[in-house]
Amino acid sequence: MKGMSIIIKTISSWIKILIFLFGIYIIIFGHLTPGGGFAGGVILASSYVLIMLAYGRDYSEKNLPLPIASKLDSAGALMFIAIALFGLFYGAGSFFWNFIQVKFFADGHAAFDLVSAGTIPLSNIAIGLKVAASLFLVIFALSTFRPAENNDKE
Numbered sequence: 001m002k003g004m005s006i007i008i009k010t011i012s013s014w015i016k017i018l019i020f021l022f023g024i025y026i027i028i029f030g031h032l033t034p035g036g037g038f039a040g041g042v043i044l045a046s047s048y049v050l051i052m053l054a055y056g057r058d059y060s061e062k063n064l065p066l067p068i069a070s071k072l073d074s075a076g077a078l079m080f081i082a083i084a085l086f087g088l089f090y091g092a093g094s095f096f097w098n099f100i101q102v103k104f105f106a107d108g109h110a111a112f113d114l115v116s117a118g119t120i121p122l123s124n125i126a127i128g129l130k131v132a133a134s135l136f137l138v139i140f141a142l143s144t145f146r147p148a149e150n151n152d153k154e
Contacts (some may be wrong), residue, residue: 002056012054019047027128031117037124041131048136057143066140069133076130083122 023043030036052060088095098118 002058004054009054012050016047016051019050020044023047023128023132027124028121030124031120037127038131040124041128042135044128044132045135045139048132049139052139052143057140060140064136066137069137069140072129073133073137076126076128076133079126080123080130083119083126087119 023040023046025040026033026035026043027037027040030040048060048064051063084095087098098120
């Protein structure tokens, strides 16, 4: 049997959108509220794991192909390294220097706004992308090594 019943498939397709939006919210507002890139990435990956459990591994691979997931994983890592190196070369010569916050928000008027943290939201986005793609790939790889179904029990 590929996936679960039609009720579970329908409900999980509705819930997947809400889980995905909640993960994006946790990533974007991670510097203002509890959460951030790692927690949001785990929530994003859980939306795809829900689809994998409800519909089966083949449908999940069509929904997010493995080459694209691998490229998103690499893009998250490269984005995180680029943000760190921009701080090194553009800022005061230190790794992860928050050059956007120092240059544009040093007066403190934009404190506790969405754009007040400088490079921290960008780092959260990179970490969230990396964690979501990596966790999806790990769970997908684990699903390929499941034991064969035994039809002799009937």
